[in-house]
Amino acid sequence: MTALTRRKGAPAEDSAEETAAEIPARRSPATAPLVILACAVLVVAIGCLDLWHRHNVDIAVQHAREDGLAAAQSDAKDLLSYNYRTLDYDLKKAESEMTPAMAKSYAEYWKIFRPSVEKSQTQALTQVQVASVTEATADRVDVLLFVKMISVNAAHKEPQVDTSWPRLQMKKSGKKWLIDGPRMTTPPPAASVPTAMPTPAPSASKKR
Numbered sequence: 001m002t003a004l005t006r007r008k009g010a011p012a013e014d015s016a017e018e019t020a021a022e023i024p025a026r027r028s029p030a031t032a033p034l035v036i037l038a039c040a041v042l043v044v045a046i047g048c049l050d051l052w053h054r055h056n057v058d059i060a061v062q063h064a065r066e067d068g069l070a071a072a073q074s075d076a077k078d079l080l081s082y083n084y085r086t087l088d089y090d091l092k093k094a095e096s097e098m099t100p101a102m103a104k105s106y107a108e109y110w111k112i113f114r115p116s117v118e119k120s121q122t123q124a125l126t127q128v129q130v131a132s133v134t135e136a137t138a139d140r141v142d143v144l145l146f147v148k149m150i151s152v153n154a155a156h157k158e159p160q161v162d163t164s165w166p167r168l169q170m171k172k173s174g175k176k177w178l179i180d181g182p183r184m185t186t187p188p189p190a191a192s193v194p195t196a197m198p199t200p201a202p203s204a205s206k207k208r
Contacts, residue, residue: 060138068141068170071097071177073131076145076168079106079179080126084118098179099171105183122153129163139172140180 075097082090091110095103116122130146149162169181 061136064138064141064172065133065136068136068172068177069131069133069143072141072143072145072168072170072179073128075170075179076128076131076147076166077126079168080147080149080166081124082117083123084121085123087114087117099173102178102180102183120153120155122151124149124151126150134167141170141177143168143170 075094078090078094078097087110091107095106098106127148127150128145129148132144133141134144135142144165144167146165147163149164150159151162152159167182168179170177171180172178
């Protein structure tokens, strides 16, 4: 009886197996193009996302070059100009345009540099002649400047003119660009007459 039942059920099972095997066969011609199309769409989407990201980065860097350069030109005047009569005001104004680390370095420098400035009654005015961005990211800009420094003191009533090529490292903090380098070094102890501009650290021009 069992054998008979099995024989009777066999055609149904065979039919079910054949039907299951035929379904993928019938679907495969349409499935392959869909898979290829899905992969193509994914590749295009990834490419578009990459292009969009690159475009946004390029725009951010371009804005950084423009805004960082403008800030460096403006801040350099305050960084490198001072008057012995208004030192407190001059230094505070310059420090307000710096990152905390740079401001600390700047303040330490002036603890040693200030007595000689006051003793010699030095006044220094810096004019930015040329400025150019040498390296830029979205939040950091290195700027090379050509500046003319005009100074007078008790020993030299006639204006003394000097030129130099300082570098400023600018960092974006919120919506504002601040001076982040170079760190300042103290002047030589034997210097009796101060220079018209603070001396940047030897490593200041190195890329960080």
